[in-house]
Amino acid sequence: MKITHGRAHAVSVLPTPTALYRLDPSISLAEQCQREARHKWIVEVITDEGLVGWGESGRGASEESIRDCLTALLGLEPLRLNLRCLPVPAAAAYDVAETALYDLVGKALGYSACQLLGGPFRDWVPVHYWMGKRTPEQSADIAQEARDRGFTGIKIKCGNDAPDQDTVARITAIRHAVGDDFELELDANGGFKSHPDLVGLCERLFDLGVARLEDPFHRSEPAAFAALRPRTRLPLAYHSLSMEQALEAVRQAAAPAMNVGCGGLAMSVRMADFADAAGMASWHGSSCELGLRDAAFLATCAASPGCTLSSDLLHFLWEDDLLEPGLEVVQGQVRLPTGPGLGVSLDYEAIARYRVAGFEV
Numbered sequence: 001m002k003i004t005h006g007r008a009h010a011v012s013v014l015p016t017p018t019a020l021y022r023l024d025p026s027i028s029l030a031e032q033c034q035r036e037a038r039h040k041w042i043v044e045v046i047t048d049e050g051l052v053g054w055g056e057s058g059r060g061a062s063e064e065s066i067r068d069c070l071t072a073l074l075g076l077e078p079l080r081l082n083l084r085c086l087p088v089p090a091a092a093a094y095d096v097a098e099t100a101l102y103d104l105v106g107k108a109l110g111y112s113a114c115q116l117l118g119g120p121f122r123d124w125v126p127v128h129y130w131m132g133k134r135t136p137e138q139s140a141d142i143a144q145e146a147r148d149r150g151f152t153g154i155k156i157k158c159g160n161d162a163p164d165q166d167t168v169a170r171i172t173a174i175r176h177a178v179g180d181d182f183e184l185e186l187d188a189n190g191g192f193k194s195h196p197d198l199v200g201l202c203e204r205l206f207d208l209g210v211a212r213l214e215d216p217f218h219r220s221e222p223a224a225f226a227a228l229r230p231r232t233r234l235p236l237a238y239h240s241l242s243m244e245q246a247l248e249a250v251r252q253a254a255a256p257a258m259n260v261g262c263g264g265l266a267m268s269v270r271m272a273d274f275a276d277a278a279g280m281a282s283w284h285g286s287s288c289e290l291g292l293r294d295a296a297f298l299a300t301c302a303a304s305p306g307c308t309l310s311s312d313l314l315h316f317l318w319e320d321d322l323l324e325p326g327l328e329v330v331q332g333q334v335r336l337p338t339g340p341g342l343g344v345s346l347d348y349e350a351i352a353r354y355r356v357a358g359f360e361v
Contacts, residue, residue: 053104159191261285276306
């Protein structure tokens with residue numbers, strides 16, 4: 001079996017208002033959603049036997065990088081490849097080729113992508129809702145929206161807050177709206193580096209029941225994490241994008257938990273296993289993916305014994321996940337697909353509806 005050709009579909013899918021990182025009061029919500037549409041590449045890798053592997057790019061992948069990766073796959077025998085180290089360019093499009101090959105090889109062998117990654121440790125993967133930068137009142141509304149949809153917790157973007165986005169005020173408003181039995185995780189994206197009283201802030205957030213604070217400093221500063229860690233009761237988390245960063249975070253004892261959302265399937269499992277060996281719980285972050293990429297990330301979460309924290313698999317925040325049927329969230333969990341490959345099917349009518357460009361190789 002050889003790969004004979006590939007197709008790439010550029011799609012532009014609108015976010016729901018909840019998916020917006022911040023609100024721009026100068027334009028309407030409809031206009032802002034249109035401006036923030038998620039631009040993605042959906043690819044099909046096709047063999048001489050008619051099997052098709054599907055993949056979805058991360059954000060920022062260019063047409064050139066997608067074309068280069070698909071071209072590099074032509075003529076290869078997928079069943080003879082080492083899926084942990086593919087012979088394609090190490091560019092932003094590597095992930096889409098990897099996802100498509102796990103789907104393709106799984107279909108050829110009758111195994112799920114999770115089985116190809118080592119096998120499932122769990123059939124259901126916990127996931128959280130999500131919100132960007134909002135006022136306290138808006139934050140409370142989104143948390144209530146999450147609870148009404150059956151979620152048991154939410155990830156909240158914070159740090160470098162505007163005057164109307166005070167973190168303590170937001171968390172206080174959320175607690176009043178949804179009570180104390182709703183898990184709150186904060187992600188500062190390095191935005192608390194210059195906070196005048198970070199220890200005091202962390203203690204106030206701990207008293208409000210915040211579960212953990214991700215990246216109070218930039219990931220390039222694990223020593224700063226390590227210095228803060230013994231000074232607060234609030235658990236910290238470190239987002240690693242490479243094994244080198246993960247290793248340095250462990251060396252520095254930066255945090256008790258790690259976000260292993262690095263994009264690649266094999267690398268995420270490797271990083272989660274490394275974190276587990278170091279005694280760190282982990283979860284998979286994302287960049288607000290659509291359905292194919294979240295299905296792939298479900299496989300990595302299930303294949304990692306220590307990946308037990310609620311992951312950021314956020315296909316439900318977009319107008320369409322491009323799957324038929326879509327991935328369903330039940331009480332804050334998503335069932336791992338059990339079919340071969342990714343175990344999901346593309347909605348070709350949705351692809352056609354959102355398609356803005358494409359090519360074949």
